Amino acid sequence: MKCSICEHDIDVDVYGWDQGHNADPFDGRCCASCNEVVVIPARLHRLTEMTASNHTRKLLEDGKADEAMEFVKKGNAEFSDRAKRGEVINLSDMIGMNETITQDIIRREQNETQD
Numbered sequence: 001m002k003c004s005i006c007e008h009d010i011d012v013d014v015y016g017w018d019q020g021h022n023a024d025p026f027d028g029r030c031c032a033s034c035n036e037v038v039v040i041p042a043r044l045h046r047l048t049e050m051t052a053s054n055h056t057r058k059l060l061e062d063g064k065a066d067e068a069m070e071f072v073k074k075g076n077a078e079f080s081d082r083a084k085r086g087e088v089i090n091l092s093d094m095i096g097m098n099e100t101i102t103q104d105i106i107r108r109e110q111n112e113t114q115d
């Protein structure tokens with residue numbers, strides 16, 4: 001069997017498995033090396049994109065990468081506080097909560113500027 005990404009032969013692993021790895025988000029099956037170097041990073045990237053708030057996305061689109069990173073850090077801190085209080089259950093909650101958290105942070109910062 002050939003790797004669908006690099007087209008080299010997929011090696012038999014230590015367990016005798018010769019069907020390689022699921023290459024999602026790419027098609028077909030891939031070798032161990034492509035799985036590590038290409039597939040897993042692509043999945044992490046997809047996950048990051050899925051969980052980025054619209055506010056962060058907008059900042060990135062506007063070329064404000066530093067501001068976006070700052071905002072992600074604030075969001076993560078807030079997120080981890082809420083997770084500790086047991087408010088996070090699964091990925092879809094995380095995506096929904098990301099928007100809630102974003103709105104909360106923006107509202108808080110607007111209040112601070114008004115004071």
Ligand SMILES: [Zn+2]
Pocket residue numbers: 003004005006007008030031032033034035
């Ligand atoms: Zn490969």
